[in-house]
Amino acid sequence: MKNKIVLGHKSIDHHHDEVFELDQKLDLAISENDPQYLESIIDFLSHYVKDHFQEEETLMAKENFDRLSIHQNEHAYFKRRFNEINQLHKQKCHTTHIVFQIRSFLDTLIQHIIEEDALMAHLINEENNE
Ligand SMILES: [Fe+2]
Numbered sequence: 509m510k511n512k513i514v515l516g517h518k519s520i521d522h523h524h525d526e527v528f529e530l531d532q533k534l535d536l537a538i539s540e541n542d543p544q545y546l547e548s549i550i551d552f553l554s555h556y557v558k559d560h561f562q563e564e565e566t567l568m569a570k571e572n573f574d575r576l577s578i579h580q581n582e583h584a585y586f587k588r589r590f591n592e593i594n595q596l597h598k599q600k601c602h603t604t605h606i607v608f609q610i611r612s613f614l615d616t617l618i619q620h621i622i623e624e625d626a627l628m629a630h631l632i633n634e635e636n637n638e
């Protein structure tokens with residue numbers, strides 16, 4: 509796991525940890541050449557771009573975070589990118605190509621976690637930490 513960051517929020521941190529581990533899962537998807545690995549990565553990301561982003565945005569809105577709209581724009585970008593990748597996957601595009609796309613998606617997403625998500629740490633308190 510690389511660049512692990514801790515915001516102090518149980519479920520948000522847990523989701524981030526899973527993202528940091530996806531890099532290794534991608535390596536496994538390539539070396540094992542088993543479509544199930546890729547399937548599980550895409551499945552995880554499809555929940556992540558909905559539920560995880562929603563959880564962050566709800567917390568930010570509740571705490572009147574001044575970067576909410578900047579943050580929402582970045583989330584919207586990741587949703588679009590994920591939909592493109594998901595389309596390629598549905599069209600049975602070559603695994604190597606999809607893995608390459610996911611790798612670059614993850615690099616940008618990890619950057620987002622480190623640079624943007626990190627800025628919301630001060631919003632987290634006992635009341636909103638589940
Ligand atoms: Fe996040």
Ligand SMILES: [Fe+2]
Nearest residue numbers: 564579624625
């Ligand atoms: Fe975020």
